[in-house]
Amino acid sequence: MKVLYTALLALLLFPSCRRQSGDIDSFLHNAESLMNEHPEDALSIIRHIDRRKIYSSASEARYALLYSQALDKNYVDVTSDSLTAVAVNYYDRHGTKHERAMAHYYQGRVFSNAGNFDAAIRSYSLAEDAASGTDDYYLLGLINNAVGNLHFEQYDLDEALQRDQQAASFFHRAQSPYNEALAYIGVGTVYSLKGDNEQMEIVYNKAIEIYKELIKYCPYMKI
Structure with a gap:
């Protein structure tokens, strides 16, 4: 009986351990609302998010896009597309035209910072194609x-x-x-x-x- 009880308790607790905290989405929402007028505050909020607690692909993509946007707006010249690739890969399959446009635009910014003219132009072209429908x-x-x-x-x-x-x-x-x-x-x-x-x-x-x-x-x- 004790073994059965322990197994049932583990099954009940396991989903709650993996459930994404609602605070993550709240933090992302707050960062997005501050992005245009107070980008430095938006960046501070995002930097305090524990990425290990993000279990949703949608939230991971949103985090990656907002983080990329905040870095760019604070004149932090990123040359690695490790963040923007997450946003591009997700929004190309599941995003709206606006989300795809944003993801490719900020990936273009990264390629531009890295001095990769051809890759930057391709990203901006994809961004423009998507944004033209908005x-x-x-x-x-x-x-x-x-x-x-x-x-x-x-x-x-x-x-x-x-x-x-x-x-x-x-x-x-x-x-x-x-x-x-x-x-x-x-x-x-x-x-x-x-x-x-x-x-x-x-x-x-x-x-x-x-x-x-x-x-x-x-x-x-x-x-």
């Missing part, structure tokens, strides 16, 4: 900006110019004026290298006008 204009702006930077580094000025212009357009649609202004600065830089000072001045003035509007709401901001 209304996330901010993400589309980020993708075009990243691709533009890669082509700029390769001194492919025509492609860089086109991508920076598209980035500015998407950021405008996303109502993200700061990023729109940065995109215009990129456009102006390319025009300068192409020797088109007239167009350079036009787009630089667009960026300045955006900054002036931002200063009205953020007086401490400097141009």
Whole structure:
């Protein structure tokens, strides 16, 4: 009887030992909610998560994606795709278009940090294909900006110019004026290298006008 009781108790306890704590999903939700306005806090939350307690494939993918996003937003240049590969592998099979786009975008960021131009372009292309089926204009702006930077580094000025212009357009649609202004600065830089000072001045003035509007709401901001 004692052996039977012990076996039954073990069967009852085993699932509870493997059950993922609800705190994990709560932490991930909190990190996601802080990601845009307070990325440093989001990163701190994620770093305190014990990954060994994540037993769900969905939560593992979400953790990997949010961790990759938080590192990127805090300017931590990761060159290994060990995290982003988890997100890509899961969301390519089970994710929404937006989740697939995010996973491939941040994998592109990793490849870009590692100096792998071809792999980065492939990732950004997959991200763009997925994001094109959404209304996330901010993400589309980020993708075009990243691709533009890669082509700029390769001194492919025509492609860089086109991508920076598209980035500015998407950021405008996303109502993200700061990023729109940065995109215009990129456009102006390319025009300068192409020797088109007239167009350079036009787009630089667009960026300045955006900054002036931002200063009205953020007086401490400097141009």
